Amino acid sequence: MMRGKNILAAGLCAALLFGASGCGQPDIRGEKSEKAQETVKKLRRFDPAVLRADTPASIDAEFAARLAEKRKAxxxxxxxxxxxxxxxxxxxxxxxxxxxxxxxxxxxxxxxxxxxxxxxxxxxxxxxxxxxxxxxxxxxxxxxxxxxxxxxxxxxxxxxxxxxxxxxxxxxxxxxxxxxxxxxxxxxxxxxxxxxxxxxxxxxxxxxxxxxLRQFYDTAKRDRIRIKGHIGDATVALLRIMNKEVRLYPYATNDINRFMYELLNLRPPQMVIDIDGNEQNNAISLELLPELQTDYLLISAGFGPSSRQSSAIAKKRFAAMRLDPLWQSVPAVRAGHMLEVDSMIWNAHGIISRERAMDALAEDMERQ
Structure with a gap:
């Protein structure tokens, strides 16, 4: 079985374009430095092991506390x-x-x-x-x-x-x-x-x-109730396809996807929790992808508004990856729970970009 996985991994590595990295990289789940552990502790607003409520009253209380904190900051x-x-x-x-x-x-x-x-x-x-x-x-x-x-x-x-x-x-x-x-x-x-x-x-x-900002929180509340009403406590992860590497984003230590877990209360898979504070820039070895036990997998193939790198190259890489048996063995892919998101929106920062990302995600989840 292990030999078969290695053959599949070799096939995917060969299929990726432009000599992209990702094969044979260090395991991003490895030990974290003391500084990294402190950063994780500081940035984790919630304990990922504790399920939070999604009732309107509980969301209102959560967002009221968040507004007070942001106002003070x-x-x-x-x-x-x-x-x-x-x-x-x-x-x-x-x-x-x-x-x-x-x-x-x-x-x-x-x-x-x-x-x-x-x-x-x-x-x-x-x-x-x-x-x-x-x-x-x-x-x-x-x-x-x-x-x-x-x-x-x-x-x-x-x-x-x-x-x-x-x-x-x-x-x-x-x-x-x-x-x-x-x-x-x-x-x-x-x-x-x-x-x-x-x-x-x-x-x-x-x-x-x-x-x-209150209007923004109203949007987050509405989309959170929509999404959670559809998927419940299913796990969700974000994978980003770039020109030369593939990144799996962590639970709390990256500002691109943190809103998924904080505002929308989506539940992270264990691997996403384990890589919090990793020192490999979130770049994941492709051989680890079949071990990513998540119910839903979001894919961002490309770049945001502050980058002039070609999203077309990233999309071409992703198209090649999708044909490979290793990719098709990823649990969420096998289950038909893979959603491609707008990389321009997801890699941007701001109230409007987050509203658009949340609205689109709610619509996509409801179509699943």
């Missing part, structure tokens, strides 16, 4: 002092202008649109999941070079901003260059709930921020 970033409004962020502190009218937005389009905030210029491209909304507003486009993480400063300057809001995933040099044009408010978009509330404080619209 956002308020730590913003203060008013000696008549000045100040935002604390990754690069330092920024004194904010009062009532800014010309805002340039760089990779923070999701929360800005969620708040219906005005922008004179923003990052955009035709395949962007927010392209239609941005195009409808006639917003000037800001170009970004994703290879070297630089921004077209001439375009920013031409927009004549009195405030620039940006995601803090760029380097300090980019922040410094932008600060020569206008005050820059930087945010960690991976924590999209805190960012939404902090951004609303910067825009002097805190009530709008809280109202929009």
């Amino acid at each position: 956002a308020e730590k970033l913003y203060r008013e002092e000696d008549g000045k409004r100040i935002l604390k962020h990754k690069f330092g502190e920024t004194v904010l202008p009062d009532a800014p009218l010309r805002i340039v937005c760089i990779r923070l389009e999701d929360p800005m649109l969620a708040l219906d905030a005005p922008m004179v210029a923003a990052y955009d491209f035709p395949a962007y999941y927010l392209h239609e909304e941005l195009a409808a507003r006639g917003i000037m486009r800001i170009s970004i070079n994703d290879e070297n993480k630089t921004i077209n400063l001439e375009q920013v300057q031409a927009a004549k901003p009195d405030l620039i809001v940006m995601r803090d995933s760029f380097g300090k040099g980019v922040y410094d260059d932008l600060s020569k044009i206008a005050p820059v408010a930087a945010f960690d978009l991976r924590d999209y709930e805190r960012t939404l509330l902090a951004l609303s404080l910067v825009l002097d619209r805190p009530a709008d921020g809280e109202a929009r």
Whole structure:
């Protein structure tokens, strides 16, 4: 039997394109460093071994506590002092202008649109999941070079901003260059709930921020009840097909899929729990896939809006994988419980992207 599995694994490795990694990699379920274990402990909001209730009342209580926590976290970033409004962020502190009218937005389009905030210029491209909304507003486009993480400063300057809001995933040099044009408010978009509330404080619209976050939680509640009403406590995992590797995302230590388990209360399979805090960037050896005992398997083949890598290559790899007997021996695949999700949406960060991911997942689960 073991010999047969090895032959199947060799076949799948040979089938993958461009010499992709994944075969013969270290087992990501292995021992974790003390630092990794501390990170796991810090990020686990819930004990994965304990089943949580999905009644409307229990969800309301859970989300009320979450809102209070996010509000407190956002308020730590913003203060008013000696008549000045100040935002604390990754690069330092920024004194904010009062009532800014010309805002340039760089990779923070999701929360800005969620708040219906005005922008004179923003990052955009035709395949962007927010392209239609941005195009409808006639917003000037800001170009970004994703290879070297630089921004077209001439375009920013031409927009004549009195405030620039940006995601803090760029380097300090980019922040410094932008600060020569206008005050820059930087945010960690991976924590999209805190960012939404902090951004609303910067825009002097805190009530709008809280109202929009409550609306987001209403969406999560509705989709959670829909999904759990259909699959109950079945286990769900997310597998990502990339150009050169395959990643299995963990329970708590990755911001791409954490909402599945926290907001939607989906139950993780044991392997997903075991890889929390792994130090192999979540890259899974393909030989382990048949051991992934999950009831439902979500597949994201491609990349998000902050990457210019070709999703077409990832999709081609996935098409090759699906023909291989090893892939067909994965339990969820065998059971017909494999769902492909939109990689652009799932690899984005923001209130709108998460709403779209949850809505689509609820619809897909109900069609199963």
